[in-house]
């Protein structure tokens with residue numbers, strides 16, 4: 159039943175994205191961003207398209223009823239359309255975070271934040287908003303407000319359309335997240351880190367984790383920036399490259415961790431989830447040091463099984479539950 163709804167919403171998004179892309183000579187992904195905004199505004203006047211295209215869009219608008227759709231149907235429909243749109247321009251750092259991972263991270267966030275309510279959440283590389291909205295939808299009873307930052311204006315526009323259509327209070331900023339941020343420290347950070355070199359050496363100079371020579375690693379600077387913008391005792395959930403701790407610049411990072419955070423968990427995602435093993439990732443969970451934050455007796459280290467292997471996944475959940483019982 160749910161799949162029917164998702165399929166119908168996907169069709170609305172997909173058709174509108176195609177009409178807008180054809181009408182305005184845009185890429186499909188740009189068309190999708192405009193389509194999302196159109197369904198939110200419930201009008202077509204903002205789109206300078208020819209009359210025949212405006213009529214097609216008006217017909218689609220009449221069929222749509224986003225106010226009645228469940229937020230997760232809308233997010234999943236966007237996810238399908240984004241997958242289609244990002245196929246032609248594949249670049250690992252622009253890829254959306256799939257909800258298989260987002261749902262697992264949301265489960266972990268729920269466990270780590272326990273009975274806390276009214277939490278603020280930041281994703282400093284929010285892309286299409288898929289990861290941020292997966293968490294915001296799953297934890298809607300404990301998340302008060304979210305913040306997303308993204309350098310790519312098209313991806314951010316998709317995040318903005320999604321936040322509006324999924325009725326989430328979200329402040330979004332189109333900027334380089336490694337420049338100064340104008341947000342108060344948050345309770346929780348979630349981020350699928352962009353991996354690679356940061357080209358702006360002058361900007362990197364402000365960071366403890368800058369490289370001694372040459373370009374710094376953007377993913378290291380993102381971690382430092384995220385810790386800076388987290389409240390003492392707040393949790394950070396990162397998707398990191400598996401090689402994070404074995405790179406040329408990792409000594410400084412280890413030192414930074416020892417001073418600023420408690421490493422709570424490092425969970426390696428199954429390699430089968432990634433097209434290329436070199437791009438395989440882990441989930442790293444940190445807690446910023448603070449009066450009430452205690453280091454875990456034992457860091458949770460595990461290699462996660464394939465999410466499709468139900469029995470192995472149940473065993474892993476039991477292991478996680480056991481760790482929580484001992485630690486939290």
Ligand code: SAM
Nearest residue numbers: 254255283284285286287288289309334335352
């Ligand atoms: N979680 C996102 C989603 O579900 O769509 C995908 C995150 S993707 C792995 C990393 C994102 O970081 C990309 O969208 C990229 O454009 C963005 N990015 C890279 N460098 C950035 C910077 N300096 N400031 C802000 N965003 C940046």
